[in-house]
Amino acid sequence: xxxxxxxxxxxxxxxxxxxxxxxNFEQNSGYGNDIHCSKARECIKELIHNNDADxxxxxxxxxxxxxxxxxxxxxxxxxxxxxxxxxxxxETGAIEATGHxxxxxxxxxxxxxxxxxxxxxxxxxxxxxxxxKVVYISNSTELGTVYTKSELTAIHNxxxxxxxxxxxxxxxxxxxxxxxxxxxxxxxxxRDDLKExxxxxxxxxxxxxxxxxxxxxxxxxxxxxxxxxxxxxxxNEKAEQIWDVLKEHKILFxxxxxxxxxxPILSNDLLKEFSEKFSYNIIEKMDDDYTAIRLVTSWATxxxxxxxxxxxxxxxx
Numbered sequence: 001x002x003x004x005x006x007x008x009x010x011x012x013x014x015x016x017x018x019x020x021x022x023x024n025f026e027q028n029s030g031y032g033n034d035i036h037c038s039k040a041r042e043c044i045k046e047l048i049h050n051n052d053a054d055x056x057x058x059x060x061x062x063x064x065x066x067x068x069x070x071x072x073x074x075x076x077x078x079x080x081x082x083x084x085x086x087x088x089x090x091e092t093g094a095i096e097a098t099g100h101x102x103x104x105x106x107x108x109x110x111x112x113x114x115x116x117x118x119x120x121x122x123x124x125x126x127x128x129x130x131x132x133k134v135v136y137i138s139n140s141t142e143l144g145t146v147y148t149k150s151e152l153t154a155i156h157n158x159x160x161x162x163x164x165x166x167x168x169x170x171x172x173x174x175x176x177x178x179x180x181x182x183x184x185x186x187x188x189x190x191r192d193d194l195k196e197x198x199x200x201x202x203x204x205x206x207x208x209x210x211x212x213x214x215x216x217x218x219x220x221x222x223x224x225x226x227x228x229x230x231x232x233x234x235x236n237e238k239a240e241q242i243w244d245v246l247k248e249h250k251i252l253f254x255x256x257x258x259x260x261x262x263x264p265i266l267s268n269d270l271l272k273e274f275s276e277k278f279s280y281n282i283i284e285k286m287d288d289d290y291t292a293i294r295l296v297t298s299w300a301t302x303x304x305x306x307x308x309x310x311x312x313x314x315x316x317x
Contacts, residue, residue, distance in 0.1 A: 006298075069087070069095055253265065
């Protein structure tokens with residue numbers, strides 16, 4: 001059985017493990033005030049060309065989203081997200097559990113647009129509705145699509161005009177930045193008014209690890225030698241090998257492939273055979289005969305598994 005279910009099945013890249021093993025018996029300061037967190041922060045600051053950035057390391061994506069959104073919003077404020085956004089359907093209502101509404105608006109292939117954000121603002125402009133304050137996006141999106149520079153610029157300009165906070169979920173940012181469809185180097189949003197007391201909020205919500213250096217080591221290994229981008233590019237290349245073959249066989253997609261997430265629409269008969277050899281996620285039943293699925297590649301996806309998948313479609317599609 002070959003797995004294309006997600007990009008976090010395996011433990012860690014050998015370079016990450018090497019640094020952790022090498023540093024295992026060091027005696028480090030706690031709660032992120034250690035040499036490894038410091039080195040990782042310097043690497044990231046250099047990449048984004050901003051020495052004034054506040055950088056914190058959080059143990060997981062849901063916790064990071066919850067922490068950021070709940071910390072930046074006042075009690076009556078809300079977040080705008082595309083209807084496919086991760087904070088809507090994949091985090092068990094974590095944002096709402098903090099008392100803040102997530103306003104769902106129609107996305108375009110998983111992406112927010114200035115028009116959809118404006119729609120959310122107009123629908124929630126009265127005293128008796130939650131007031132939108134944060135605009136949440138992810139890159140790549142839940143459909144594997146990637147924002148262009150012009151799209152991000154338009155969203156940023158609207159947020160600035162309406163005094164909204166633009167928050168980018170960076171869970172799949174490595175894949176987005178190394179996508180062939182990408183036309184920007186990085187998106188950096190820094191506001192001094194949001195920095196104050198953030199470590200207090202991290203501690204209050206259980207996001208400040210005593211052994212923060214364990215996170216610091218991982219980020220240090222990822223960013224010291226551009227490993228973060230190499231892994232994203234590798235995953236994209238494996239995905240591209242797959243989607244090229246699917247396109248040759250006239251297979252349709254739920255969204256145009258451009259990152260390490262692929263969403264082919266397969267006949268149920270073909271999917272039954274496919275399930276005997278490959279694992280994946282079912283995304284949507286298109287009708288009685290066709291189903292959209294998700295295939296995901298990662299830094300650990302082997303050429304053997306890609307070859308097996310390609311051979312399946314060459315034989316059966």
